[in-house]
Amino acid sequence: MISNHLLFKLASGEVFGQDQPIALKLLGSERSIQALEGVAMELEDSLYPLLREVSIGIDPYVVFEDAEWALLIGAKPRGPGMERSALLDINGQIFAEQGKALNAVASRNVKVIVVGNPCNTNALICLKNAPNIPAKNFHALTRLDENRAKCQLALKAGVFYDKVSNMTIWGNHSTTQVPDFLNAKINGRPVKEVIKDTKWLEEEFTKTVQKRGGVLIQKWGRSSAASTAVSIVDAIRSLVNPTPEGDWFSTGVYTTGNPYGISEDIVFSMPCRSKGDGDYELVKDVAMDDFLWERIKKSEAELLAEKRCVAHLTGEGNAFCDLPGDTMLPGEM
């Protein structure tokens, strides 16, 4: 569903620019190969001037050859009654295999955006299986959460979305994620100066962002494929265009040497900036208070537990699953 929205945006030039020809290599599974053929036919029939190649396959070692960008979306949804630990294992295996394939055949400078859930831990599994590609090149998509948070703040303040900046999502792409209203700005002013309703900020806002995907599924009977595709476009564009002065974006990145004291060796969403060269730097001077830090620690604890649960897939010994409660993905209720 997500890919079907995204592919047409990629082919149109709205992501990498109108002067950038593009080759799309689509990885499917045995079950989805017919659907893939259908999508490829639709892409061909759209006569996009920038689209120079569409190829499909089910072997990541073939499909990922020389890839410059790997958008890892395919994964299994959590079925009724399935434990989060089971989902971590089933989908983790997909990302271990894809990490190995990227390591073997992709461009050495490939940028990887993991969308399939649980995306932070899948990204960690993927990068651990790709030791010859810099860990910095791997992202877990938390941009949809950022966009949802901006939308809620704009609605509450009665301003247009583009007036909301400096929006960080900290942590895991799950219901422990932390949308940061301490550092976000509206019209360049701290959110708390513009929205005086602290109770709303502390209680309603965070909950609304965390559960937005689940509410959407309940209403529409399917997940947020279109807005997720838009957020993948935003995530890529943030890496290939310079970040506006003073602003930043959120993305799940590998923690190594972060100034905030967040555990090393996990994939954690944090504020980042880019020069527009595909790379990024952490924003290192974001303010913390107890309320923010307490919630960040909860998301960190969840990610550390997820990591222990997939140790067999990251090459770190035997897995031990002690997940703190059965937290949800944002698309679940």
Ligand SMILES: NC(=O)c1ccc[n+]([C@@H]2O[C@H](COP(=O)([O-])OP(=O)(O)OC[C@H]3O[C@@H](n4cnc5c(N)ncnc54)[C@H](O)[C@@H]3O)[C@@H](O)[C@H]2O)c1
């Ligand atoms: N990070 C985010 O913000 C975010 C937001 C929404 C959804 N998601 C996640 O994105 C994923 C995809 O969502 P969707 O709505 O497009 O689901 P979908 O079920 O419509 O599509 C998933 C596709 O993946 C394919 N697939 C399964 N295993 C595969 C494998 N090993 N290799 C290649 N392809 C494989 C399936 O055949 C299917 O076509 C889910 O895991 C969902 O939870 C993440």
